Amino acid sequence: MNKIGIYYAFWTHDWDADFVPFVSKVKGLGFDILEVNSGTVTRMPNHERDRLKKAAEEADIELTFCIGLPHQYDVASEDVSIRRNGIEFLKKQAQMLQYMGARELGGIIYSSWPASLPENADRRPYLDRSVESMKEVIKTVEDCGVLFNVEVVNRFEQFIMNTAAEGVEYVERVGSSHCKLLLDTFHMNIEEDSFEDAVVLAGDNLGHLHIGETNRRAPGRGRIPWTEIASALRRIGYQGSVVMEPFLMPGGEVGRDIGVFRDLKGDLDLDEEAQRALHFMRDVLDGNGAAS
Secondary structure, three states: OOOEEEEHHHOOOOOOOOOHHHHHHHHHHOOOEEEEEHHHHHHOOHHHHHHHHHHHHHHOOEEEEEEEOOHHHOOOOOOHHHHHHHHHHHHHHHHHHHHHOOOEEEEEOOOOOOOOOOOOOOHHHHHHHHHHHHHHHHHHHHHHOOEEEEEOOOOOOOOOOOOHHHHHHHHHHHOOOOEEEEEEHHHHHHHOOOHHHHHHHHHHHEEEEEEOOOOOOOOOOOOOOHHHHHHHHHHHOOOOEEEEOOOOOOOHHHHHHHOOOOOOOOOOOHHHHHHHHHHHHHHHHOOOOOOO
16 A cells, blocks of 8 residues: 655745644644655754654654755756755755655756756756766765655756656666656646556656646546556556645745646635545545546
8 A cells, every 4th residue: 555645835835844743734634644845854953853753753654855956956057066066965865864764855856946948958968967966966875775756847847857758768877776756647747648658667667656636736626537547556566655746825935936826725624625635545546536
């Protein structure tokens, strides 16, 4: 059975937050995982990390971590000093995961987010620099015994990898079992010809899955073919984490960066909506869900 989680920013307007209150919240709602911003925890002093770690351990909640690298840490940059900053920042995040007793980080950790290819530029040198940077970072990731999942996102948010096929090519070039793929149903809906084919192609390279509807709402409020996805996950024997990333509220850093410009929440209670989506996904993953 897959562990199911939710991203803390479902409830926040800003990326930096005190994550401890969300631990008890997601536990009470029935989740297995709370996913948090790795940059925030990387910058924390150890006594604050210890507070978060203790809360998660006492609640029996697994912490997973996610980030889209800011531009000053772009490991695909033409500027060698920016690449070096990014490499060192990612190494610190691997060390943070080890300190926290956590096992995985995912996101746009192979370049910066959001990013567009400069006009008339060739994508390939950016890809090559990213791979070379990740090959250096992954040595520390291996030493720390953790996993880095590179997230495949849509063309409007990044340009280095937009499909599962491009993601598989990337992780194969890095050449480490500690570098895997993160697929996200929101982005897959834009870029993939087939959800099932993309998941099957990822196969053993799939390390983490983000889920959300085409409209950024929670699972079960849109038209993503969940039973098709669940069937594909069972076909490849996927045992990893499934973390939902709904974003319903405009405003703040989160609304701005995700592009939520209208209220998607309406009269919904956020806690009740999270719990509904959790039950929906448990049924789907168990093979009992509706065909939406």
